[in-house]
Amino acid sequence: xxxEQQHPAxPAxPAxPAxPAxPAxPxxxAxPAxPTLRTGGRDDALEELLDDALTAFNxxxxxxxxxxxxxxxxxxxxxxxxxxxxxxxxxxxxxxxLLWVREDLxxxxxxxxxxxxxxxxxxxxxxxxxxxxxxxxxxxxFYRKLGFRETGRTPGVPGxxxxxxxxxxxxx
Numbered sequence: 001x002x003x004e005q006q007h008p009a010x011p012a013x014p015a016x017p018a019x020p021a022x023p024a025x026p027x028x029x030a031x032p033a034x035p036t037l038r039t040g041g042r043d044d045a046l047e048e049l050l051d052d053a054l055t056a057f058n059x060x061x062x063x064x065x066x067x068x069x070x071x072x073x074x075x076x077x078x079x080x081x082x083x084x085x086x087x088x089x090x091x092x093x094x095x096x097x098l099l100w101v102r103e104d105l106x107x108x109x110x111x112x113x114x115x116x117x118x119x120x121x122x123x124x125x126x127x128x129x130x131x132x133x134x135x136x137x138x139x140x141x142f143y144r145k146l147g148f149r150e151t152g153r154t155p156g157v158p159g160x161x162x163x164x165x166x167x168x169x170x171x172x
Contacts, residue, residue, distance in 0.1 A: 064091030068125065072117040074101065074110055085114040087122075094122025094170065096132040099139075111139075115146055123171040130168045136161040 059065050067090040074083035083101035087094065096118055101110045122130055132148065134140055135157055140150070148166035155162045 058090075062091060064093075066090075070118070070121050072114050072121070074105070074114060076102075076105075083110055083114065085118050087118055089122055089125045089127050092126065092128045094118065094125070094127040094130040096130070099132070111142060112146065119168075119170050128169060128171050130170045131166065133163055133165045135163055140164045140166075 055066055067088040069086070069088045071087075072085040073081060076082040082105055083099075085096060085099045087096040087098075089095075096115070099111065099114060101114070119130055130148075132143060134143060136153075137159065143166045144150070146168070148168045150164060151167045152165045153162040154165075157163055
């Protein structure tokens, strides 16, 4: 097998010889192809399909429609990206997906400003809840200082760390 492995459905057991049967109708001659599983690397087409299908399902199940993405960008004096934040709003939920500040600018309040800008965007879009997650070796105390409450931990992150989920009521 190669790095992209294929996992076909289990083959059927061979049938015992049978007496000749009457000719089958043409539509019965072709058996449907069996689904297969393939494990591989990044698959942009699959990711787009899954995102579209789950977004449609989630929107129908909740009545909240389609999530709307946003970003907050921090540029250094030369115009180069020095940090930023990406997230989305969905109904009353504002979620931060990624947040990063270049090392030489950390500790100067830029992370807090990015989060305040995201919260303001969420409130502007009608959100009342904000969520974010971080690893235990990243910034759990940072989010606590911003008023977020820890809602759970998922173990299994390399190095004995965990993924920490946070929630905050906003716009009140």
